Amino acid sequence: xxxxYNLNTGKEEFYxxxxxxxxAVSQSGVTDGTCVVFCPHTTAGITVNENADPDVRFxxxxxxxxxxxxxxxxxxxxxxxxxxxxASLCGSSxxxxxxxxxxxxGMWQAIYFCEFDGPxxxxxxxxxxxx
Ligand code: ZN
Numbered sequence: 001x002x003x004x005y006n007l008n009t010g011k012e013e014f015y016x017x018x019x020x021x022x023x024a025v026s027q028s029g030v031t032d033g034t035c036v037v038f039c040p041h042t043t044a045g046i047t048v049n050e051n052a053d054p055d056v057r058f059x060x061x062x063x064x065x066x067x068x069x070x071x072x073x074x075x076x077x078x079x080x081x082x083x084x085x086x087a088s089l090c091g092s093s094x095x096x097x098x099x100x101x102x103x104x105x106g107m108w109q110a111i112y113f114c115e116f117d118g119p120x121x122x123x124x125x126x127x128x129x130x131x
C-alpha cells in the first residue's frame with residue numbers, strides 16, 4: 001500500500017519525517033523488506049542525516065547555499081534554479097531497510113524532507129515492500 005503525507009513548509013528547511021515513515025511501515029504490516037520514501041517535487045528532496053545536533057541541518061543548508069547560490073546567469077524564468085539544483089544534489093528519494101517492522105536506521109540518523117523553495121504545501125510518499 002502507498003502512504004501519502006502532507007507538509008506545510010517554511011522557506012528553506014529540513015523536516016524530520018522519521019516518525020511518519022515508521023508509522024507507514026507499521027501500518028503496512030511489512031516486517032522485513034524495504035521502503036521507499038519519495039518526494040514528488042522538483043525543488044525539494046529527501047535525505048538521511050544526523051538527528052542529534054540541529055546545527056548539522058543548519059550547516060547542510062549553508063553548504064548547499066555555497067554550492068548552489070542564486071546566479072544572475074540562470075535562465076529559468078521562475079527564478080528558483082538554485083532550489084532545483086539543490087533538489088537534484090539531495091535526491092528525490094531514499095531506500096530504507098525494514099527490519100522487525102521498523103525502518104533500520106543508525107542511532108544518529110533521521111529521514112528528512114528537504115525544502116529548498118518554500119513556503120509551500122508539500123507531500124511525500126512511503127511505499128513498503130516485503131521480502
Ligand atoms: Zn522552477
